[in-house]
Amino acid sequence: MRPFAYARAGDRADATARASDNATYIAGGTNLLDLMKLEVMAPDKLVDISRLDLAELTDTEDGGLRIGALVTNSDCAADGRVRQRYPVLSRAILAGASGQLRNKATTGGNLCQRTRCYYFYDTAMPCNKRAPGSGCQALQGFNRIHAILGASDACIATYPGDMAVAMAALDAEVEIESADGESRLIPVRDFHRLPGDQPERDNILEVGDLITAVILPPPVAGRQIYRKVRDRASYAFALCSIAAVVKMEGGKIASAALAFGGLAHKPWRDDEVEELLTGQKPSAELFGRAADQLLAGARGQGSNDFKIPLTRRVLVSVLGEATSQGAAE
């Protein structure tokens, strides 16, 4: 690990004031320290925000829930309100990592976790995300875990997390405080970026920006499902995951919020898929058309070609469960 200066922030203003181009906040540290040991990341300075007063889960006035940025994944998944009103979020968090990691990982940090692309981790290889302009080895390499949606010629990495996928389906917002003390709200679905020609930028955070909370709107009535497909039964990243919040009325789909993990550089939502489903009677034919729409622009890179038919099957299965039509193949 490269040497770095360490400073513990006394409060939020102190934290944002200490920010600079090559300073990084550290909270749980489980992803950052892993990457620093490998020198994939080499900040000059760590600003320790782990003791800031941001570890509370509180009800909002409109019936939603405010999850402080330092609430651990364990505490969020186990919170009675999350389990009762936002089960898709509890399930998504519990689908990720291990008990030890969830005890350390925080809500804000988890949003910022970096890709698991093998070439991003391998400093002997070109990677536009790690070393802008060096090229993308994954395009010509082993790309089993890589993106089929929204990728660019510069980067085919995926966002690896589960928590943010559920938050995207729940229309949650990220509360961010900037260095000048201003606070703003960004929908989770707009927080992560597509790689384009700037894959080094995972999300929309600017220097000094501090995530202070994630705000969940009041829960929508209906079924909430998190389905994750991976290479092992536990403790593995998603090859494809779906967070679904589906409301039925009179035998028809009244609303369907669907977010996909493991497929793109961000939790993926497709408004056209959701519109196609809304107001319709569930059927295998309808689910097939939803999958056609979702995957119309999908592109495999070789080793990950299987994700296209896999995603189709997982979507059809999840929609069947969410609309109580059973396995609608």
Place this chain on the structure above:
Amino acid sequence: METTELIINGRRHHLEADSRVTLLDALRNHLGLTGTKKGCDHGQCGACTVIVEGRRINSCLTLACMHDGDAITTIEGLGEPGNLSDLQAAFVAHDGFQCGYCTPGQICSATAMIEEAKAGWPSFVSDDLEEPDGLSDEEISERMSGNLCRCAAYPNIVNAIRQVAGGRT
């Protein structure tokens, strides 16, 4: 250099170390507490699991200087020869190891995991999120998936944990 006070197994320790020193390296290389093991050093194997402020964590993925004032329990603090903890005794009785390298992490992890289940925390395999069932073998395996055993002593590890957790969740 960072100055850090760590309360380990009830005893106060003073640490002067580079900011890069992980809690794992502080325990082993600075404080001589070698019961905690270094496996992968990347949070994948769980051999380094210790209990900090009541929570099990990977000591390899946290900086010692971030734990000023924290209470830490390592395998040495759970029991000792002649006075084993219930889980330590159960691992012996059920032969829950072969080479033994992952064992301190397994036992620290299981000790805290049983408390998590007692507190009603659900897991990925819990059918009912709001009222999770007790620690079935499937629940134990899921909740212990952050601890790898290269000798694959898993069946006996589950047996040992089930014996101690039985009737307690």
